[in-house]
Amino acid sequence: MSLRRVMVALVLTLAAVVAEAPAARAQQQAGTLVVQVTAEPPGLDMTASPATAIQTTIHYNVQENLVKLDKHGKLVPWLAERWYTTDNLNYTFFLKKGVRFHNGRETRAEDVKFVLERAMNPETKHPHRARYLGITSIIVKDDYTVTLTLKAIDSNFLLTMSRPGSVIYPREAVDSLKTAPVGTGPFVVSEWVRGDRLVLARNKDYHVKGLPHLDRIVYRFIPDPNSALAALRAGDIDVSPFGIGPENAPDLKKDPRFQVITGDTTNDVILAMNNAKAPFSDKRVRLAVTHAINKEEVLKGAMFGYGKILGSNVDPLNPYFVDMSKEKPYDPARAKKLLAEAGFPNGFDAVLKVAPQYYYTVRTGEVVVGQLAKVGIRVKIEQIEWGQWLGRVYCLPPCTTPEYDLTIIGHGEPWDINNYANPKYYFRWDNAEFQKLFKASEATLEDKKRQELYAKMQKTLADEAPVVWLYMHPRLVAAKKGVTGLWRDLPAMALDLSEVTWQK
Amino acid sequence: MRRFIVRRVAALAATLLFVSVLVFVVVRILPGDPALIILGTEASPEAAARLREAMGLDRPVPVQYLEWIGRALAGDLGRSIQYDVPVGALILSRLPVTLPLTCMAGGLMILAAIPLGVFAATKQRRWGDYLAMTLSQVGVAVPGFWAGLLLVLLFSVRLGWFQSGGFDGWSQGALPALKSLLLPAVALGLFQFAVLARTTRSAVLEVLREEYVKTARAKGVAERAVLFRHTLRNAMIPVLTVAGVQLGQLMAGSIILESVFYLPGLGRLALGAITARDLPVVQGVVLFVASVIVTINVAVDILYGLLDPRIRYE
Numbered sequence: 001m002s003l004r005r006v007m008v009a010l011v012l013t014l015a016a017v018v019a020e021a022p023a024a025r026a027q028q029q030a031g032t033l034v035v036q037v038t039a040e041p042p043g044l045d046m047t048a049s050p051a052t053a054i055q056t057t058i059h060y061n062v063q064e065n066l067v068k069l070d071k072h073g074k075l076v077p078w079l080a081e082r083w084y085t086t087d088n089l090n091y092t093f094f095l096k097k098g099v100r101f102h103n104g105r106e107t108r109a110e111d112v113k114f115v116l117e118r119a120m121n122p123e124t125k126h127p128h129r130a131r132y133l134g135i136t137s138i139i140v141k142d143d144y145t146v147t148l149t150l151k152a153i154d155s156n157f158l159l160t161m162s163r164p165g166s167v168i169y170p171r172e173a174v175d176s177l178k179t180a181p182v183g184t185g186p187f188v189v190s191e192w193v194r195g196d197r198l199v200l201a202r203n204k205d206y207h208v209k210g211l212p213h214l215d216r217i218v219y220r221f222i223p224d225p226n227s228a229l230a231a232l233r234a235g236d237i238d239v240s241p242f243g244i245g246p247e248n249a250p251d252l253k254k255d256p257r258f259q260v261i262t263g264d265t266t267n268d269v270i271l272a273m274n275n276a277k278a279p280f281s282d283k284r285v286r287l288a289v290t291h292a293i294n295k296e297e298v299l300k301g302a303m304f305g306y307g308k309i310l311g312s313n314v315d316p317l318n319p320y321f322v323d324m325s326k327e328k329p330y331d332p333a334r335a336k337k338l339l340a341e342a343g344f345p346n347g348f349d350a351v352l353k354v355a356p357q358y359y360y361t362v363r364t365g366e367v368v369v370g371q372l373a374k375v376g377i378r379v380k381i382e383q384i385e386w387g388q389w390l391g392r393v394y395c396l397p398p399c400t401t402p403e404y405d406l407t408i409i410g411h412g413e414p415w416d417i418n419n420y421a422n423p424k425y426y427f428r429w430d431n432a433e434f435q436k437l438f439k440a441s442e443a444t445l446e447d448k449k450r451q452e453l454y455a456k457m458q459k460t461l462a463d464e465a466p467v468v469w470l471y472m473h474p475r476l477v478a479a480k481k482g483v484t485g486l487w488r489d490l491p492a493m494a495l496d497l498s499e500v501t502w503q504k
Numbered sequence: 505m506r507r508f509i510v511r512r513v514a515a516l517a518a519t520l521l522f523v524s525v526l527v528f529v530v531v532r533i534l535p536g537d538p539a540l541i542i543l544g545t546e547a548s549p550e551a552a553a554r555l556r557e558a559m560g561l562d563r564p565v566p567v568q569y570l571e572w573i574g575r576a577l578a579g580d581l582g583r584s585i586q587y588d589v590p591v592g593a594l595i596l597s598r599l600p601v602t603l604p605l606t607c608m609a610g611g612l613m614i615l616a617a618i619p620l621g622v623f624a625a626t627k628q629r630r631w632g633d634y635l636a637m638t639l640s641q642v643g644v645a646v647p648g649f650w651a652g653l654l655l656v657l658l659f660s661v662r663l664g665w666f667q668s669g670g671f672d673g674w675s676q677g678a679l680p681a682l683k684s685l686l687l688p689a690v691a692l693g694l695f696q697f698a699v700l701a702r703t704t705r706s707a708v709l710e711v712l713r714e715e716y717v718k719t720a721r722a723k724g725v726a727e728r729a730v731l732f733r734h735t736l737r738n739a740m741i742p743v744l745t746v747a748g749v750q751l752g753q754l755m756a757g758s759i760i761l762e763s764v765f766y767l768p769g770l771g772r773l774a775l776g777a778i779t780a781r782d783l784p785v786v787q788g789v790v791l792f793v794a795s796v797i798v799t800i801n802v803a804v805d806i807l808y809g810l811l812d813p814r815i816r817y818e
Contacts, residue, residue: 042586042780178588195768222766226653227669234660234668387541396540397549
């Protein structure tokens, strides 16, 4: 074949391929929503892995709980239509009647017993087994009534029942949890093409009348934020619930084809200090670091101003949240004075370890380092891989002593103030007063008293400064215009799509 | 010729053995405990120990290696920890993306680079040459992932001719499948195209300076015949060497472009497996890709022998 012929053939092939183009783009269907998620779930079993990628796709969409954490962060009855307790030790749940699993069988009290016993069984390797060990007995009264008895009062018990690891699934489908989980949710797992997409289809038999609105959800796994943005602009995805960086929000807002939803999350981004290590074992040094940081500037520099400034650990979606952002204000002169008092008139050197897997930690670190330099704390940024971060900074076993001075990370779990009551946690902050307060809060159920205790805990944290609370990571959703019903805030890791629809 | 082939194949086996040891050791000295990464932030020491035992990580590395290589030779690459399916099946399921992608990129690269290189050589130090070499200079300078994003911005976002990524599979027919691989293939092949075009140009220029070309011209042979009959075949040896190496590099380069275009290929499989410390998958994919690259190189060596009889006797 001569060169010329080869060239002609090549051009013709390209032309044929291009000419075929428009068909694919007209695929958008009224009942289908294409959602970008950054990571592919490593299996679909929430009772085997705490991976957030599973929770975002499966929790509340495919599998549900007795109790649900709703879009306002409130616990509401769900598969249990009500419950009662007189002593906060015995909880009796009354199941909603006529709820069917995706396999057609009705949900019974026996299933609740099976699921919880399985979670407690060490053989099943439930990632949060410890949360269920306070349950001493599970008694099935009839098909729709089950009573759980606790060893001790646990104010977080109902929250535990709403968590991803407490979903109700049928005993007979336990072997398919990893690949095709069965539940009671508004959607059914319909197809999982490894590496490419996960497809959910409408559950026609859903127990909430009128829901869901969508016929099909297609999750596409797009790890690169630039690719996700291009896919949105090209019309290949309809919603990017997490993947659009704050730097892209202003442009998208200007574009009439898209909407940007900004909301709150439970993700507190902190500058953690190793309290077991000098000089951070000195409260004056920790306070100096706190006063040296201009959080306003951090938020602007790292997050383009999206998010909220924090002053203590409880997140703004928590009902006990107290705004502490003004508590320890930016005051470099004070920071210098505190450093001098602590014996560091000329500052000191430290290393900040961040894991670039979470881009915001690096960006935030760059701003923070500049600010600390101004009061004489000379910080070197060291980027480490996530696995190393977990092993050395976060100090998972077999690690016994955390190896770091400073680190930045977002803590996404709701209700995570208990971390500060744990002297073995990677902050290594051991404060008897706080531990006492937390213990009291766990055993207190009366709302008003609990609220007071939470306010006290937040104040103690701000005063003792075991870490610096920088900001709440914003929720930034980019979606095509016409998509409605997306949750504004994110009180849990679940991304409930049951109420989402296309506006006519 | 037979001895030549036997020697090459023996070298291939030795290389693969070396690669297998290297992969196995490197994967094991990577910082970050696989059990911890898999279990996440809430791992208990008992759960981590149990998982290490299940993954066989508690035994000495040489023992682990021998077991793995023994099974690999029998065709069993183990099971993926993440997906809970056999690694071999996982690799096979990703080939319908990566193989056509690499072949397309390679095809486009060869079909565009060789004519361009020959063209530039015949127009040496004239406008055509400068234009062609500027083009290839740009190709060398632009990283593939960035070229990919630019292509997406132009052809999917602005013009709407192509989808921005993803792969719908071959079930819809060959044309849509090839279409979804075209932009990634162009982005993937761009750099290698530029390198190959420059190699071709200098190879052709070199041969054009040979005595026998002068003789042919002096005999009054038409320029076209001089070029195609006398020059090209001899210029092809260095070009073939480079192209062979490049085919392997294309396969390796697909790791980045499959992420940009979110294609479910081998590259994404490898990348995901590395982040999740899915060791059997990492080992399996690397061994597979290494085998392909080494095999291509051996094939190229044998091709030389056919093109240039002198090489066989060295």
